[in-house]
Amino acid sequence: MKIVIVGAGTAGVNAAFWLRQYGYTGEIRLLSNEAVAPYQRPPLSKAFLTSETAASTPLKSEDFYKNNNINISLNTVVVSINVERKVVSAKNGEEYTYDKLILATGANARRLTCEGSELSGVCYLRNIEDAKNLRRKLAESTSVVVLGGGVIGLEVASAAVGLGKKVTVIEAAPRVMARVVTPAAANLVRARLEVEGVEFMLNAKLTSIKGMNGHVDKCVLASGEKIQTDLIVVGIGAIPELGLAVEAALEVSNGVVVNEQMRTSDINIYAIGDCALARNPFFEAMVRLETIHNAVTQAQIVASGICGTSRPTPTPPRFWSDLKGITLQGLGALKDYDKLVVATNTKAVELEVLAYKNEILIATETINLPKRQGLLGESITMPEYQ
Known part of the structure; x- marks a missing residue:
């Protein structure tokens, strides 16, 4: 079986990784529209801007792709999907056949x-x-x-x-x-x-x-x-990249609409990461989350579905931001809370916020308290399990 992944950001690369982890032995082809090997995006708005010598940080080493038999094609802009023939066509004239196609096309900056x-x-x-x-x-x-x-x-x-x-x-x-x-x-x-x-x-x-x-x-x-x-x-803000999905007549909204296995309205096509609109059990709604955690989580879900293994246990949504002298971390779904408990240490610039709904902890925020954030994560459960 051949799997083609369009997009080589966090979602796409991790999909390839988890496919191999779950035992998939067929062909994997990663298509990237960029000229450089897949890299981490979070540093681009931080240290990368303040150092003339800072370089991009690879998502995986060169050996990772070789050792896991993952084919990666750079400078490859996919322009169309033929769902009947199961072929994606690139701007350079190349065509790639697939049995399963994963769209990890991300999002573009709002102009x-x-x-x-x-x-x-x-x-x-x-x-x-x-x-x-x-x-x-x-x-x-x-x-x-x-x-x-x-x-x-x-x-x-x-x-x-x-x-x-x-x-x-x-x-x-x-x-x-x-x-x-x-x-x-x-x-x-x-x-x-x-x-x-x-x-x-x-x-x-x-x-x-x-x-x-x-x-x-x-x-x-x-x-x-x-x-x-x-x-x-x-x-x-950012706008999800939906061009290929629309051209392939997939269901779209504020993202490519997917089910619990990340499958689109076409049984052979999946979507993950910033471009995907999926139900998140912590938000109890269809949402499109632009976070590293979400990209990795959905990559694991799509790989488990394709390989027929157990769906990973859901973990609370999370994000982080490194500002000047501040490490901000968020955990859980900050939605419809009815009580906030706030603790502040102004001398040390520390903050902890606990958000509750019906006396149940649903989300936390911390500033400059990384160890505390890890402990709090164990206290958050999905709404349907509460």
Whole structure:
């Protein structure tokens, strides 16, 4: 049997790994649209930006692919899927037949559409080439505007202020990280970054970007306020890559719709990672999670289903973020909680948040308490098992 995996990020590479772990002996072909071997993405918004000599961190060693007989094709952009023939076609003319196809196509940065969005100095961060470009631009800039106060935006802001840049974060919501953490965690993160020199503009909306000689010069807000800057980093979310799924007439929504085995509406095609819309038992809903933990978990699930082994025991969703002097960790599904217990140590910049629903622990957040986070994970169970 032949398995083709489109996408060689965390989800795709781990799918290949788990297939071999579960005893699959057939052909595995990984197709990557990038020119470099698969790498870890989290460092791209952190240390990679602050060191001129930092290189990408491989997801697996070169020996891993050789020792596990995993064929990997770089610079291979898949343009179509023929579901009747079970063939994927690449832009370079190559065709790859499959018995099972796994889509791990990820997501793309949401783009600006306002006036001035095409000016030089407007940057995004999604892959290694974006990171290299942003690193060069940061070195040349003096004033940086980060559009979006989510995880990526604040990590870039932390890197930029660490390089001595004047940094302003523009966020449309009343607080930073509004979609992923509680107000207690968000407020502490903001306060610590303000101490480091980051300026925040909340409830603020960008309306246009003005340029000079083709390069960014200032941001204009809905309030009429203008912010002088020579670099804008856009971190306003990501859009799942659905082109191949739509072309293959698979069911899509905010992601490729999959069942509990990560199978799409086509019995021979699966989807995992940032592009997949799957039911998460901790959220008790169909969700699309853009985390390393989710990518690895879904890779393990799809491999177990294909190999006919037991489905892995679900583990609580988790994420982490390394900011300037802050390690933020989240665990569980922060949804519909009715009680929060907050403990803060301001002298040591430490925080623990426990979220309860009906007196049952459903999620936790910690700042600079990595050992405590591990212990708390053992206390969270799925809603249907409570």
